[in-house]
Amino acid sequence: MATHYDDVYFSVDNGLAESRYVFIEQNQLLQRWSQHLSSHYVIAETGFGTGLNFLATWQHYQQHCQQQPNTPVKRLHFISFEKHPLSLGDLKQALQAWSELLPFSEQLLEYYPQIMTAGCHRLLFESPIPICLDLWIGDVHDNLPELVTPSQGLVDSWYLDGFAPSKNPDMWSPQLFEQMARLSKPQASVATFTAAGFVRRGLNEVGFAMQKGKGFGRKRDMLVGHYQGEPQAKDLLTRLYQRQAMRSGEDLAIIGAGIAGVSLAYAMVKRGVKVSLYEKNKAAALEASGNRQGAVYPLLSPTQQPLTEFFQHAFNYHHQLMLQLKHQQREVEHQFCGLLQLAYNEKSQKKHRKVTEAGYPSELVHAVNAEQASELAGLSLSSEALHYPKAGWVDAQQCVQTILDAALATGLLEVHYQHELIDYQQHESYCRLIFTGHEKHHHNVAFCQAHHLLNLTQAAQLPLSPVRGQVSHIKSNPSLAKLRKVLCYEGYLTPAYQQQHCIGASYLRNQVDLELRTQETESNLAALRHCQPQAWNQHLECAEVAGRVAIRCAVRDHLPLLGQLPDLNRLLGDDYQNNWQTADSPVHSRSFLAVGFGSRGICSAPFATELLAAQLCGEPLPLKASTLRSVHPQRFWNRRLLKGRPMS
Structure with missing residues (x-):
């Protein structure tokens, strides 16, 4: 009833x-x-x-x-x-x-x-x-x-x-x-x-x-x-934020075998599409998707509804993906053990109050005091916190490889390692991909190679930034082994996995070198001690492999670029500027992208690429149109057009 x-x-x-x-x-x-x-x-x-x-x-x-x-x-x-x-x-x-x-x-x-x-x-x-x-x-x-x-x-x-x-x-x-x-x-x-x-x-x-x-x-x-x-x-917003599909029966090339590229390949082969995946390294997940333990939790911002909505659905979809892989007898090491986001200073306390007042379901997030946080964590904590009961961590590199294995099992995926894309040309009926020593033709291409995409002339003006991040690997000890929750503060600390913990991560915009730095290890440890001055974190020891460096690819509004590759020369040209209210938005046909996942790709990329796969195949899109506009690759320029601001 x-x-x-x-x-x-x-x-x-x-x-x-x-x-x-x-x-x-x-x-x-x-x-x-x-x-x-x-x-x-x-x-x-x-x-x-x-x-x-x-x-x-x-x-x-x-x-x-x-x-x-x-x-x-x-x-x-x-x-x-x-x-x-x-x-x-x-x-x-x-x-x-x-x-x-x-x-x-x-x-x-x-x-x-x-x-x-x-x-x-x-x-x-x-x-x-x-x-x-x-x-x-x-x-x-x-x-x-x-x-x-x-x-x-x-x-x-x-x-x-x-x-x-x-x-x-x-x-x-x-x-x-x-x-x-x-x-x-x-x-x-x-x-x-x-x-x-x-x-x-x-x-x-x-x-x-x-x-x-x-x-x-x-x-x-x-x-x-x-x-x-x-x-x-088509109305004005539909033209500005258009989402075109591939033609039926055509194939797709994907550039980049990180979490975005592999997840997109998996979503496409499940739809019966033939996919060729190209990776410049000798294996998958050797860059930003290759960390030992990636935290999985939604980014909530009550003042930015599209951001919150995207990550809520991405978070739920990640849980579903883990369940799908389990049903295929493809286990990924992970723990949905819960996560505590610590309110370690006045600024974080203010943010937490806004989240609490937003009225999210308690199954998603709820506030706990310092005593409750300590009991949940298994370690003494001095701060109140937001508790995400269904969050946790996943072995990121293993997750990527497992999704790749599932895609390969369909027989519709070919993987080509040590293929670095150096140029790309779009023709009427195909895309010409030029690698070092190789040339390939495919009907369509999807760029998922993170900040390396900026090396292509057609993408050099996209609003992407490379961000260096160093994660530290810490040996477990009797005190630290009691940790039951992922802790987030200025950085993050994971529960033990194979007798080690991850502490991270530095965030250095526009730096791309990959050498481990002692200074960044010390900064990671100092951030933990500053936010939680406790006896259990005063004598931590680095593991034999002290850490890992990778370059994230970030967008300033914390949302990815997801859709068709904009033709920025035409977009910024006089012809389009004089006719944008009636003309279709200029894009490179047959060319798509899923980039800009920052430090949250392991959580958000599977859902984002399911969205892109649905677009490519002309299927229903599982996200509100207003939120989809917030991940559109042209969103920053479109907002300027709608507000009458200069495009430069």
């Missing part, structure tokens, strides 16, 4: 049969899947509830794929909106009613978001048939306008569900129908259990051809129809 609306989620007697009849049969999904012209099919639903419609659709899609192994639909996307998500316990109890859906509901329960924040949670299920669920949390009227829509539309079929119009009139509004029209592909189907006249008239007014059909069971009528309206013209 949904107390918000005084209505039921489903009938225990015939809920599954009703879902199949109203949504699967009346949308004619089996027939539409067999005749579909694209490799992916998108269903959107206006009320997730218990997930019954999703699970029934998943089951039917599996049966369809088994009966028609050559079906043109290779990937099914299910987008669902829910204002009042069920708790995991309530969801588990509700789904017990449908034993035949058990193989699917067990997976839903396992991947159901542990931290239920607003926005889109992408859940990827690989077995037995791949299917993608985008679960949008929040009011449907807030979230529908945030879906990025390609020029040809996004949605192939609609499940217009939710509680009855008489119980939930706010949802069944003209704004809902207008957004459905905006998102619909030509001839998109729609089915709904209601036969209310204002629903039929509202949908007809925005371009749907609706008619009554036979209702389920004792219900006499329902509504079915198709979208017959015209695709909507």
Whole structure:
């Protein structure tokens, strides 16, 4: 029972049969899947509830794929909106009613978001048939306008569900129908259990051809129809922040085998795309992605909502990735042991108060006093802290290698080491990649080589900065071995792993030499002692390998550059400057990038590259349009245009 609306989620007697009849049969999904012209099919639903419609659709899609192994639909996307998500316990109890859906509901329960924040949670299920669920949390009227829509539309079929119009009139509004029209592909189907006249008239007014059909069971009528309206013209923001896709059947070259390049390769081969990965070193993860222990936690800033939203979803997605790899028997050394962000001075205390006052779920973060922090950490601490219960650390180099192994297992990935890119030329139908002693041609290229991208003429003006970082490796001892949480302050300290701890890291902008410096080791130790003057950190000893240096690639707003490579010569030229309000934003076609992850790539790059992979394949994007604009490679110039400021 949904107390918000005084209505039921489903009938225990015939809920599954009703879902199949109203949504699967009346949308004619089996027939539409067999005749579909694209490799992916998108269903959107206006009320997730218990997930019954999703699970029934998943089951039917599996049966369809088994009966028609050559079906043109290779990937099914299910987008669902829910204002009042069920708790995991309530969801588990509700789904017990449908034993035949058990193989699917067990997976839903396992991947159901542990931290239920607003926005889109992408859940990827690989077995037995791949299917993608985008679960949008929040009011449907807030979230529908945030879906990025390609020029040809996004949605192939609609499940217009939710509680009855008489119980939930706010949802069944003209704004809902207008957004459905905006998102619909030509001839998109729609089915709904209601036969209310204002629903039929509202949908007809925005371009749907609706008619009554036979209702389920004792219900006499329902509504079915198709979208017959015209695709909507691109608005100004869509042109400025455009996101183009690759052409179907084309291949992709990826430059750089760090966490971004390898994660993108993994996301693309899972979609059936042939990928060639080029790395200038002799192995993967030898640069910034190669640390022994990388901290995994979200960057929260209540005054910068896009930053917080991006990292919340990236953090959740990282947990899901670890679970996916585990199911493939590909273990990565990690501990989601929790993390304490220490309020060691007045400035950090002020930041922490803002986070606490923002009202984030306690499962994500909550405040603890010094005594509680000490008990959680297993060591004496003198500061209050923010506790991230589900954060922790991961063996970064092993994580990259494990993702790479999973991608290689598909047979769609080729890896080429000791290939340093020195030049690049984009032609009408391919990209020419010039390496030292080699030349390769590919349909498309994605640049993931961090600050090395600045060496290319076409990318030299991108707002990227190399940042030297030195991590120190410290021998464990009886006192330090008690540490149970990752500690963050001016630097960070990890729990023991293979009898060592990591302390880091220096942050020296525009320095790129890779020699270990004694001074930076001393600075790392001094930062820990300054922020936490405790007996346990006064006599620490460096390990045999005293540390590691790598060069991060940072952007000043702490968000990556994710999308198409801007054509900055044209962007800054007079022709575009005089016509930017009506012209498409100038980009290098067939050329994409995922760079600028700073010191948080191990947490954020897998989600970011899932976003880019969805863009490249023309699929739904699992992030609000307003937040996507905050990771767009042209965002700094676009903001100047919109504010009428000089571009230089």
